[in-house]
Amino acid sequence: MQTSQGELVRVGELEIRPLEGLVLADGRALVLSVREFDLLLALASHVGRVVSREELYRQAWGGTLRSGDRSCDVYVHKLRTKLERALPQQRFIHTHVGFGYRLDPAQ
């Protein structure tokens, strides 16, 4: 199940506005690139659930993930860095080795 087009999404202290391409962390605006934003949106459309790299790639990049492509991991890292700098005390993106990633404001 995906979030419908432009709806506002809340995940913990994060507020994602798909229509504007804007993310607010505790009220303060985050500067994200297009890819970073799409990836966050893909993760946010399955909050609390584990999403495979294939699915994330499909949603954020479009097309199918080629074997050996690490783009997904690299951008998870970039996203993590920015989220962590905005909200140091929280961990949002959790790794599930062998499965994928899970966006969850609660540990």
Place this chain on the structure above:
Amino acid sequence: MQTSQGELVRVGELEIRPLEGLVLADGRALVLSVREFDLLLALASHVGRVVSREELYRQAWGGTLRSGDRSCDVYVHKLRTKLERALPQQRFIHTHVGFGYRLDPAQ
């Protein structure tokens, strides 16, 4: 009888989501490796009944259990440890000496 493909499985306070590789213990996400997850799934597909090592190995590893292979026991131990840490008051995996293991939220 096995659980069909992706159905959500509930065992006591455990919620197993086969499609995601995710287990919730009382709502909180558990971090399990692929093997641990598959083993739990194998046990959960026969809740309340004793499952032989051969059957567990067939379901979680694939192929037949070679004599002397202790992988199954080792992973039962790993699973127990994680379940016990998540839900200290309960015992889920019960040993039936000479027969196998039984997953049961009730003693």
Place this chain on the structure above:
DNA sequence: CACGTTCTTCACCGCGCGTTCACGACTCGA
């Protein structure tokens, strides 16, 4: 075209994962 930004790819490395071994506790039958 020039320049800054974004994206992809690469390489390195630490750590988690799965397998296997070793030892000890326990049970049961001879």
Place this chain on the structure above:
DNA sequence: TCGAGTCGTGAACGCGCGGTGAAGAACGTG
């Protein structure tokens, strides 16, 4: 009481997955 079989448990080890920094390609904007 002894030996064989079963199971719990910690640890060693090789390997692949994922974290991470950086270089270079591609993009977009003026």
